[in-house]
Amino acid sequence: MADKTLDAKGLNCPLPILKARKALKDVPDSGTLEILATDPGSVADFEAFCRQTGNELMEHSEDGGTYRFLIRKSA
């Protein structure tokens, strides 16, 4: 169970990233944020976001057009 879940379904670039950044502020260090999105571009974008910010993209999956990302906030 993630520490926080962000529903970014229906939002287009760059809103899922911007909202994820804000949501991460409410997550404790080393805590996890789950993000649900429907933007297919969010896969590449969350990978880049995590590489750049040092947060860890623990897993991502797709189910019926909904993408799920689990990010661990860097300590």
Added chain:
Amino acid sequence: MSSEEKSMSIIVTKGSLDWAYPPFILATTAAAMGLPVTMFFTFYGLPLLLKDLNLQLTAAGNPAMKMPMMGGHMGLPNILTAVPGIDAACSKMMKNLMNKKGVASIEELRELAVEAEVRLIACQMTMDLFEYSLDDMIEGPELGGAATYIEVATQADINLFI
């Protein structure tokens, strides 16, 4: 700012609905990725800082502007772009389309930019030229000129002109 930290600056020169997107999308995203960002608003980009935005676009001279319609994509011949009210109609259509597709409004992106502490510089010369004052603008912009921008740009890793 640590020496390892990357930063970005953008010169914003255009203020139509379509051209307002790239600078605000890139600025907010870079800020979300931890980069200090500066936006320098000059010429037609300056009105993007006005309190009330009613951004418009025009299909005139823009053959690439084609809207999804009736299963295809439709453009507007230049001759029709002179019809009174056509720009307003096109702008409304574009805003509806953006809303439907979950694309943020410029107002929303601008608010997120301010929230993310993007540094906003209003070009003093353009303020004089078009007779604007900071009272017309949202809270946050500072005044500056070319030298102010160049100083920022010498320190930035990414400098864009849009």
